[in-house]
Amino acid sequence: MSSRYEIRFAGSGGQGVILAAVVTGEAAALYEELNSVQSQAYGPEARGGKSKSEVVISKDEIDYPKAMEPDLQIILNQASCDEFAVDTKKGGVVILDDTYVKEAPEIDAEVYMVPIVKTAREKIGRELVTNMVALGAMAKILERKGIIKPENIKKAILARVPKGTEELNAKAFDEGYALIN
Numbered sequence: 001m002s003s004r005y006e007i008r009f010a011g012s013g014g015q016g017v018i019l020a021a022v023v024t025g026e027a028a029a030l031y032e033e034l035n036s037v038q039s040q041a042y043g044p045e046a047r048g049g050k051s052k053s054e055v056v057i058s059k060d061e062i063d064y065p066k067a068m069e070p071d072l073q074i075i076l077n078q079a080s081c082d083e084f085a086v087d088t089k090k091g092g093v094v095i096l097d098d099t100y101v102k103e104a105p106e107i108d109a110e111v112y113m114v115p116i117v118k119t120a121r122e123k124i125g126r127e128l129v130t131n132m133v134a135l136g137a138m139a140k141i142l143e144r145k146g147i148i149k150p151e152n153i154k155k156a157i158l159a160r161v162p163k164g165t166e167e168l169n170a171k172a173f174d175e176g177y178a179l180i181n
Contacts, residue, residue: 003060005147006067009134010052010084011076011097013042016131020074021053023135023156024148028057031152037065050079057147072141074134076100076116085109095137095180097130112137114179120172129172132157136176150177 007024009017018040028036035058042051054067069089075081077100085105088094092109099117114137120130135157139150154173161169 003058004062005057005145006070006072006089007055007057007138008052008067008070008073008084008087009054009076009131010050010073010080011100011130012080013051015051015076016128016134017051017074017076018042018053019160020131020135020138021055023153023160024138025055025057026160027148027153027156028055031155032148034059034148035062037062039065050083052080052084072138074138076130076134078102081105093141095134095141097134112180116176116179119175119179123175124168124172126168129169132169132172133176133179136173137179138176139173140177140180 009020011017021038025036025038028034036055038055040053056062071089071092073088074095076097081101085094085107088107088109090108094109095112097116098113104111104113116133117130120127120133139153142148143150157169158166
C-alpha cells in the first residue's frame with residue numbers, strides 16, 4: 001500500500017453509502033491498525049438525493065481528510081457516475097452498479113459493471129442491503145491490493161449493524177464479494 005489510499009462511495013440517499021464508508025474506515029483503523037478518516041456530503045433530501053462518502057486510509061498520518069483522486073470508487077447511480085467517475089486516479093478502480101448506472105465512463109481506470117442492487121433484491125430479498133453487497137465487491141479489490149482483509153471488513157460490519165441483522169448483512173457481503181472475479 002502506498003502512503004495514502006482513497007475510496008469514495010457515491011449514490012442516492014438511502015443506499016447506505018455513508019455507513020459503507022464508516023465500516024470501511026473502522027475496518028482499517030480497528031482491525032488493520034491503519035490510520036483512516038471518513039467524510040461525507042449529501043443533499044437535504046432524506047431519500048433519493050445525491051450522497052457521497054469518502055475514506056482515506058494510510059500507514060502514515062493523514063494530513064488532508066478528503067479524497068482528491070480516489071484510488072477506488074463504488075458508484076451506485078448514473079448522476080453520481082457522471083459527476084465523480086472522472087475524479088478516479090489514473091489506473092484506479094471503479095465499481096458501478098449495473099441497475100442504476102447505464103452508461104459507463106471512458107476513463108483510464110479498471111471499470112467493473114456489476115449487479116449490486118439486483119443482487120441485494122434478488123439474492124438477499126432486500127434492497128436495503130445494497131451497501132453491504134457493495135462492501136463485499138469492494139473487499140475483493142482491497143484484498144488484491146493488500147490493504148484490508150475481507151474478514152476484517154466483515155468484522156466491522158457485524159460490529160456496526162443492528163442486532164438481529166448480522167446474518168442478513170453477512171450474506172449480502174459474501175454475495176458482493178463473489179461479484180468481482
